Amino acid sequence: MTPDDTTLVGRSVPRREDRALVAGQGRYLDDIASPGGLHAAFLRSPYAHATIGGADLDDIRAMPGVVAVYTAKELAALLPGGQRLATGLPSSSIAFALDRPILPEAEAVYVGEALAMVVAVTRAEAEDAAEAIDLDLDPLDPVADLESAARDDAPKAHAHLPHNRLASFGFDYGDIGAAFDGAAHVVSRRFRIDRGGAHSMEGRGVLAAPDAMTGRLSVWSSTQTPHALKRHICTLLARDEGDVDVTAPDLGGGFGPKLVTYPEEIAVAAAAQALGRPVRWVEDRREHFLAACQEREQLWTVEMAFDAGGRILGLRGTLLHDHGAWTARGLNVPYASGMMLPLMYDVPAYDLNIVVTVTNKTPVTPVRGAGQPQATYVMERLLDAGARVCGLDRAEIRRRNLVTPDRMPCPRPLKLRSGEPVVLDSGDYPETQRKALDGIGWDGFETRRAEARSRGKRLGVGLANYVEGTGRGPYETVSVRIARDGRVKVNTGAAAMGQGVGTALAQIVADHLGRAPATIDLTLGDTREPYGFGGFNSRQTVVAGASADAAARIVRGKVLQVASHLLGLPGDALDIEADRVVVRGSNSGQSLSLAEIATASEGLPGYRLPGIETPGLQATERVLVEGMAFANGALAAEVEVDEATGAVRVARLFLAHDCGRMVNPQMVDGQIMGGLAHGLGNALYEKMSFDDEAQPLTGSLADYLLVSSAEMPVIEIAHSESLSPQNALGVKGVGESGVIPTAAAIASAVEHALEDLGVEIAEAPLTPQALHAAIRAAKAAKGDTT
């Protein structure tokens, strides 16, 4: 079905998820009752690095309510298939394997690492007992700092490592030497992006329940990837794939850290199976700070060469990336950073060396944006610097370098991690930028800035362009079936984490099947279907959407074939309206319900099928998606800087945005607003701090600042819809869009507000303390010591 005015695709239909959620009837992990169930709690390492000795567990086992206590030794017996989580992604660049153990046997390598598990009747009893375990820990030298960690003389993050450089790889094309040799201008900078967490409203959690009647193991987890969790459970517990079900219930956010499988999930599943009772663990906020994966920490040393007209000639440098203490998911974050850096601009020569270092900190995994916000930050900061040296307006230098729409689809001299070429699929980047400039009032801003300055206020405006790689393939499985009662059943391995994937899939399916999405029963995160991947990389509307579209199209065809046979009318005389097949433009009243058609389609013993070649109204599709769909956008930000305190108030954010066809514009806006809030946090507030001993200094929401509604500026969004040629619906992902440009645009605006002082911003988040110091330093350099 080609989306048009009559289709549900393209309309802001209300999210089907919301009625239950706003009524408090969501079914999150901790809402699932488990009669007779037990609770798990973990003893976590207080040291960033320590050897692990023994512990006397007998006293612990005797504590009230305690059912079982596990250190690595006790757990090993329950994990016949191995005791480490394989990352599952090929990474030939990795120098040594750092697959994380379920519980480490000999060495703790970050603060918060789970070292022992207690299962007890109540959570409180489990926590008390876990706290009482007197595990013999002997501190070792930790490595906390990303940069020093890369040196040969640094303490080793794991005692046995030869050094901490997990991987060194890079990107390299064009004649980089010639580019810099012939440059009219060169800017060199060093940028630091700090760590943050995802801080979904709901933390992690897992519930595992063995069934005494069937021997099956049912697992619920607040995970973005139920199929991957099932795979790990089957491998490590040596269970048959057919005997384990993993379900992701309602998720209160994911944002990346719930993309990987965690030791706690395996430990709880193993204990439940061994004890023959349900076992549950729900992460508390402190655990989320310590043990849920984090991201962003990178240190860039880069320089960019320009010709006299401000055209980029080359880009080179080094990216140091903090990997944390274990490999949670290959190298995709630093790879994405390096691939994204030059992607939307014409950069004729590129040479980036990436060094990934192991530190004694929480492991790193994608957090919304997955390396792309850092790359955008660096690129856009370099362009602002370039504009200054070239004497160009910041918008103009970008315009001169953006890939133009006449070249779409546009192959880039870059490769995806799979080795396939990167192709920008569609979009008009200069037009997107223009819309952002118009929206924020870029051309008239100097007047406003001067007027405000005359009132003692420092206003600034900034701009950042970006692309977002979305829709990572190869596929997601979606099956569409009309049951005998006429209800449409949509099952998929795609996993919702609050984005409204179910609403989008229902719209897509409903357009083929009578446009009555209420009768569509969706099962997401369902591992009973053939293998799929789940939710990450803004992929689901693209890949699951494509499969849903294809499957529903097939089912529609079968509905009409059967109805045609039963009614004795040609299929093209028929249409589906709500839950009935009707005769187009006829008042004859002839019609059949989907229930009647579905029942007939399944056949009767000894009878031919009614006009169809295969029985039943069902199709399971796994449409292959190659390459990526690149959404693009330009964010303009207006800020006010308090020169005296270094405080930054973001007054307006205007995002010009293009994610191809919007299945549900209101949901797109929701994704963007959430992303902008997250990006605002990255720009100004969210910072996971560690001391020199790699002890986290931010372990609560009192220390670690999340954006609240008070900090949120006015947000305006202008949409374009450059259909992606890569899927039938023309859609692209949007989940990470808002977060990618925000720190870059705000930094640009802050510099603009402080232009006369010559303050340059080179770090995110930009705290008031840091900005205040930068202002004082800039003033001092100018001889102003006020």
Added chain:
Amino acid sequence: MTPDDTTLVGRSVPRREDRALVAGQGRYLDDIASPGGLHAAFLRSPYAHATIGGADLDDIRAMPGVVAVYTAKELAALLPGGQRLATGLPSSSIAFALDRPILPEAEAVYVGEALAMVVAVTRAEAEDAAEAIDLDLDPLDPVADLESAARDDAPKAHAHLPHNRLASFGFDYGDIGAAFDGAAHVVSRRFRIDRGGAHSMEGRGVLAAPDAMTGRLSVWSSTQTPHALKRHICTLLARDEGDVDVTAPDLGGGFGPKLVTYPEEIAVAAAAQALGRPVRWVEDRREHFLAACQEREQLWTVEMAFDAGGRILGLRGTLLHDHGAWTARGLNVPYASGMMLPLMYDVPAYDLNIVVTVTNKTPVTPVRGAGQPQATYVMERLLDAGARVCGLDRAEIRRRNLVTPDRMPCPRPLKLRSGEPVVLDSGDYPETQRKALDGIGWDGFETRRAEARSRGKRLGVGLANYVEGTGRGPYETVSVRIARDGRVKVNTGAAAMGQGVGTALAQIVADHLGRAPATIDLTLGDTREPYGFGGFNSRQTVVAGASADAAARIVRGKVLQVASHLLGLPGDALDIEADRVVVRGSNSGQSLSLAEIATASEGLPGYRLPGIETPGLQATERVLVEGMAFANGALAAEVEVDEATGAVRVARLFLAHDCGRMVNPQMVDGQIMGGLAHGLGNALYEKMSFDDEAQPLTGSLADYLLVSSAEMPVIEIAHSESLSPQNALGVKGVGESGVIPTAAAIASAVEHALEDLGVEIAEAPLTPQALHAAIRAAKAAKGDTT
């Protein structure tokens, strides 16, 4: 894969089911543990016909262990979708609906009908309480006799019926009047076939368990049709199809009566759901006698016209068929009888009126053979009579009338119930008969008979030809998948009841996938797959076999495609051996495990699939099977009759048999031997007797005689393999083969042993009392009163 010397198809590989079964590790219904589970027992009607009044249930509820008591009234609240079992088969000939209630509200219509259910902690408590229910029953006139039931002045089996003739229909082709007008000889006979049961070693049973964590309802039942049971549960309990699973565990036989859904299965499922606890009911032998469906009871009044050369000119008459008290499954038994009667012989004109009568007896449903044994009995008895009047050898008159192989596939002037023409697909019937005659020593038998007679013994030899309609479509679902651990998973709605369906499907699948059937995990009777039908009508090797063959072929193709991509070798250079893909005729050692190939086939995020268009090594196939595959056979029987007592000893049975390609010859022999034993029971022993009030007189295995090993004769089998053109494997069904000709062949042999007395046999079973009376009557007619 075309079966040949190297394939598993065609070989008597040991049954994979047997290791567990002979070690006592089978998992029958009653072996499934249900912690905290309850037990159900039923109050059953002591009257064949009675009005139902009230009962005081409070005293019953107060009895030890009682958890709940249900009459129709209490159960109604648990059955929002209705309180009757629809038969699900179209029967335009039926005069009035007799869909059976789960528990009847106002009227009991046969002895043993479940009227109330008690659920208690133990089975004993449930039985005691059920027995204590003082339900007010007021007897009505029952109708017991098939023939009188058809009369207008008979008591009505249900008080509201206008008469007891549920249906009148027939078969009619050719000029029947001309056939009889021009006949050289006409024989007219009346035949009576009595009722019997299936008496599977395991009776019926059901266990239903609601899951408090998921809300799902899991049901296990000793049923041949789990999909149908699921459908009824979903309809009557108004449950969503996605929330109910029905599993058929190991079955200790089925033989037809487990083909239909029973009231007990629904009542137990409803109670389990209402009580939130597992509830189990396991039929005892007495219940099986009273309430498990039965078959065979028919009364035929027929005549056959021959020309002078013994060629059949016409066949006409009436079939009265006893339907029992409710419609359990349409009219397929009498339809099959009428369709089968003239099928394998050239009968130029045919006119059969069928009257189906309702009686106050246990409902009738197919029992192994499903109307075909009765038709064969009648046809073969008529041919024996015809041989006498035409002066021909009994074999010769058959030979002259059999459909000949040069006419195969041979359309017949008959229609399937669906209205499609009947086509005999393949077979050499005269050759099959010849092999049976050779095997039993037909030509030299007169000498043996005379020699025995001289020693005071009466030997006889008999012959019966038959065809068996098998492989009823339209399809069965089979999915084949290779899991990431390399195990081959075969899931199907086909249901095993002890025949070895799993072994046959494993052979078929294994031939495509390395021929190592041990690594094949089979799940039969699995309602989680798309809709299917289950086990009846000797269909599963045909329809599930065809789907398994097609699915495994697709999966093999994908295995080789992926391996070709990974090894960089053409697919036709590769083969699958055991669980690895190897290079044909190479010692290079290059190979890949199925686990490696399966894992690669599912893809990795961001990577292309390895050489395949759709991910994963799986295929779900539902091959459509049209028409039927007709197996054929000729049974020769040698008997010794004790003239003084009427006792018959069957000395030898020689079956020439042709069921197309034999997937597993040993299993074919097993099916045949079981069928012959069952047929021997039908011929001589098994008779469900009722008195004039329709009270069963045979309620235990002391009254109802099953064949034991002592009665079993020497059995010899000669196989032919006329491949069926209707499926890729060329297979036909075999499950009912042995039972169809046995009573006919034995009756023929008994007549032969008593030829000089002129005793004719016209009833089955043939009891010693009846035969003794017939011998005395024949002798008296000859003036011999010894």
